[in-house]
Amino acid sequence: MKHRLLSATLLSLSLLGGLSATYAAQPAHTPIYLDANRPIEERVEDALSRMTLEEKVAMCHAQSKFSSAGVPRLGIPEIWMTDGPHGIRMEKLWDEWADAQWSNDSCTAFPALTCLAATWNPTMANTYGQAIGEEARYRNKAVLLGPGVNIYRLPLNGRNFEYMGEDPFLASKMVVPYIHGVQRNGVATCVKHFALNNQEIDREFVNVIVDDRALHEIYLPAFKAAVQEGGTWAIMGAYNRYKDQFCCHNQYLLNDILKGDWAFDGVVISDWGGTHNTQQAAYNGLDIEMGTWTDGLAWSWSNAYDKYFLAQPFLIQLKKGEIDEKVVDEKVRRILRLTFRTTMNPHRPYGSFATEEHALTARRIAQEGIVLLKNEGNLLPLDPKQPRKILVVGENAKQMMTSGGGSSELKVKHEVLPWEGIQNYFGDQAQISYEEGYSLNPAVNRHALRQQAAEAAAQADVVLFVGGLNKKDNQDCEASDRRSYELPYEQNELIAALRQANPNLVVILISGNAVAMPWVDQVPTIVQAWYGGSEAGNALASILAGEVNPSGKLPFTFPVRLEDNAAIALEAYPGNGKDVEYKEGIFVGYRWHDRQKIEPLFCFGHGLSYTTFEYGPARLNRRQMNPRDSITLSVSVRNSGSRSGAEVVQLYLCDKKSSLPRPLKELKGFRKVVLEPGEEQTVTFTIDAQALSYYDDRQQTWVAEPGQFEAWVGASSEDIRSRASFELTDE
Numbered sequence: 210m211k212h213r214l215l216s217a218t219l220l221s222l223s224l225l226g227g228l229s230a231t232y233a234a235q236p237a238h239t240p241i242y243l244d245a246n247r248p249i250e251e252r253v254e255d256a257l258s259r260m261t262l263e264e265k266v267a268m269c270h271a272q273s274k275f276s277s278a279g280v281p282r283l284g285i286p287e288i289w290m291t292d293g294p295h296g297i298r299m300e301k302l303w304d305e306w307a308d309a310q311w312s313n314d315s316c317t318a319f320p321a322l323t324c325l326a327a328t329w330n331p332t333m334a335n336t337y338g339q340a341i342g343e344e345a346r347y348r349n350k351a352v353l354l355g356p357g358v359n360i361y362r363l364p365l366n367g368r369n370f371e372y373m374g375e376d377p378f379l380a381s382k383m384v385v386p387y388i389h390g391v392q393r394n395g396v397a398t399c400v401k402h403f404a405l406n407n408q409e410i411d412r413e414f415v416n417v418i419v420d421d422r423a424l425h426e427i428y429l430p431a432f433k434a435a436v437q438e439g440g441t442w443a444i445m446g447a448y449n450r451y452k453d454q455f456c457c458h459n460q461y462l463l464n465d466i467l468k469g470d471w472a473f474d475g476v477v478i479s480d481w482g483g484t485h486n487t488q489q490a491a492y493n494g495l496d497i498e499m500g501t502w503t504d505g506l507a508w509s510w511s512n513a514y515d516k517y518f519l520a521q522p523f524l525i526q527l528k529k530g531e532i533d534e535k536v537v538d539e540k541v542r543r544i545l546r547l548t549f550r551t552t553m554n555p556h557r558p559y560g561s562f563a564t565e566e567h568a569l570t571a572r573r574i575a576q577e578g579i580v581l582l583k584n585e586g587n588l589l590p591l592d593p594k595q596p597r598k599i600l601v602v603g604e605n606a607k608q609m610m611t612s613g614g615g616s617s618e619l620k621v622k623h624e625v626l627p628w629e630g631i632q633n634y635f636g637d638q639a640q641i642s643y644e645e646g647y648s649l650n651p652a653v654n655r656h657a658l659r660q661q662a663a664e665a666a667a668q669a670d671v672v673l674f675v676g677g678l679n680k681k682d683n684q685d686c687e688a689s690d691r692r693s694y695e696l697p698y699e700q701n702e703l704i705a706a707l708r709q710a711n712p713n714l715v716v717i718l719i720s721g722n723a724v725a726m727p728w729v730d731q732v733p734t735i736v737q738a739w740y741g742g743s744e745a746g747n748a749l750a751s752i753l754a755g756e757v758n759p760s761g762k763l764p765f766t767f768p769v770r771l772e773d774n775a776a777i778a779l780e781a782y783p784g785n786g787k788d789v790e791y792k793e794g795i796f797v798g799y800r801w802h803d804r805q806k807i808e809p810l811f812c813f814g815h816g817l818s819y820t821t822f823e824y825g826p827a828r829l830n831r832r833q834m835n836p837r838d839s840i841t842l843s844v845s846v847r848n849s850g851s852r853s854g855a856e857v858v859q860l861y862l863c864d865k866k867s868s869l870p871r872p873l874k875e876l877k878g879f880r881k882v883v884l885e886p887g888e889e890q891t892v893t894f895t896i897d898a899q900a901l902s903y904y905d906d907r908q909q910t911w912v913a914e915p916g917q918f919e920a921w922v923g924a925s926s927e928d929i930r931s932r933a934s935f936e937l938t939d940e
């Protein structure tokens with residue numbers, strides 16, 4: 210009764226107060242945090258000052274599979290995230306991994322990041338980022354979960370296809386423009402998986418033991434570039450451990466290096482289910498916890514979001530004063546900053562989705578990334594105007610490669626398969642037939658399939674074998690590694706049989722990893738076609754037909770044997786079920802091959818063209834520089850063949866003498882040039898002290914040691930065309 214009286218009194222008071230009371234309750238002007246003309250930091254502080262502790266904590270953990278809460282009371286929206294990194298994933302149910310079955314979420318699939326890296330074209334990375342950013346924006350996503358820049362340490366890692374190869378310089382130069390392209394749309398990139406997530410076996414817990422030099426010279430540079438040059442607004446912690454702490458709440462990686470040394474001002478998001486402890490999550494650099502309990506690692510009750518480490522348990526400890534409110538404020542500042550950069554940026558564009566332009570972009574990237582590994586006798590290109598019998602063999606000619614693979618799976622508006630692309634390009638004049646040749650199903654008699662394909666091959670003018678790996682478990686797929694370096698499903702036997710039946714054999718490999726090629730000397734023509742996305746088949750066929758001249762270069766080494774890889778040779782993979790020690794240190798990929806003098810099957814940076822390029826001598830503007838100085842190196846490149854084409858001119862630097870061991874050579878520059886027949890261009894590189902530096906673990910800093918250096922310019926890491934030497938002097 211008392212209560213009712215009180216409300217009645219309040220009501221009449223407010224009625225009496227009339228309009229003036231109503232107006233008095235309204236702020237005189239737009240609150241600072243809503244005023245997009247104010248600096249973001251002022252908006253952040255203003256919003257933060259209006260929030261309750263509960264509202265703050267709600268922002269620090271998931272509220273559904275792919276979103277975290279906003280502050281509805283203040284009109285601050287939720288944050289929606291999406292995989293990544295090759296297209297915008299289909300919508301999932303609120304609290305289940307099942308697809309939401311929307312009818313309007315079929316996206317453009319862009320080529321896998323390995324293919325992008327193989328373009329060696331940073332402008333292409335920017336175009337990729339712009340297009341995928343537009344798709345993310347159209348779908349109202351604030352955060353794109355990608356790109357991935359974990360270094361390719363060995364060819365068994367099931368997720369190598371989602372990354373950008375074995376070289377930190379190449380990955381750095383490619384990731385930065387990708388980020389710029391995405392974030393121009395008001396969509397954050399979430400660069401992943403920070404750090405040392407280089408295998409899928411035991412990924413949820415394995416503790417990586419790596420020396421400081423390898424950490425700083427090999428595994429961190431692409432992340433550092435993503436932060437300092439790319440300005441990424443988010444980073445995803447990795448599942449694994451480093452220094453016995455989970456990377457999603459890791460004092461060394463997140464607080465000391467990322468937020469300390471690199472001054473990262475964005476949000477650290479956990480990998481899905483990568484959070485393990487409230488105190489560590491609170492103090493060791495994590496900002497948003499995603500996926501706990503619901504990731505397949507540890508199933509539990511549904512809608513468990515309140516039980517997350519950064520949910521109720523965090524709130525309780527904050528309320529008890531066991532955790533200082535400053536800790537949550539620091540996280541919320543970062544999250545608000547992200548929101549103001551994305552969903553609450555009124556100037557961001559609207560985006561576009563699954564357009565023809567994006568399909569064309571996907572096609573161009575795939576075309577530029579395809580690598581011509583071998584072309585003996587110039588079997589390629591095949592003139593599409595010439596009538597001939599073409600036999601296509603192989604399951605990968607007809608296999609969709611945009612589904613499967615784990616979190617990078619996509620529901621696509623269309624995917625042109627190799628079989629369709631070949632028909633599009635050659636269908637007018639050629640007679641095209643198909644043989645399966647091998648089967649994924651072990652119950653099928655592969656011998657019979659092989660024989661049938663070989664018989665058909667004997668009748669054809671040319672055989673296009675489309676094989677390689679796929680997106681199934683233990684192939685190129687998240688959560689498992691490959692079990693073998695060999696091609697699966699008896700493809701080696703099939704290739705041998707086809708070659709015997711017909712010498713005009715083109716082997717086309719669809720994969721994100723190197724594979725063994727015991728038949729390499731017998732097969733005249735080999736094409737590495739990666740996972741090409743929506744336009745994969747058209748891109749491939751345009752290369753086969755010579756409409757596009759191949760210009761991709763390998764972003765990682767193909768060893769002859771698995772044992773030629775450092776991690777395997779040193780028995781430093783996959784670890785003992787608890788730790789994995791990166792015993793090879795800085796000698797990853799070509800650095801190892803150089804050191805051990807092991808000839809690769811196909812080297813880092815390798816890729817042929819239908820034309821030829823001649824290099825002039827490398828010319829330095831000076832032969833001496835000091836640490837605050839730089840010198841330039843120029844080299845002319847001429848298209849000496851009869852087709853227009855693009856060449857990737859590569860600069861490697863060699864330290865002739867140093868107080869710490871160094872790789873024989875390291876990539877420190879590259880430039881892609883497009884040249885008409887007979888055309889010549891001069892490419893100029895700047896060499897500064899950073900390019901000459903190594904990470905000195907004794908002093909915990911980068912050092913450029915005075916002495917003699919050599920600059921090698923080449924068409925690949927092995928095909929060095931010209932050298933010049935110079936000296937770095939003291940200050």
Ligand code: BGC
Binds near residue numbers: 292354401480481616
């Ligand atoms: C993967 C991440 C992915 C996340 C969300 C995790 O399993 O490691 O790369 O972004 O799931 O799907």
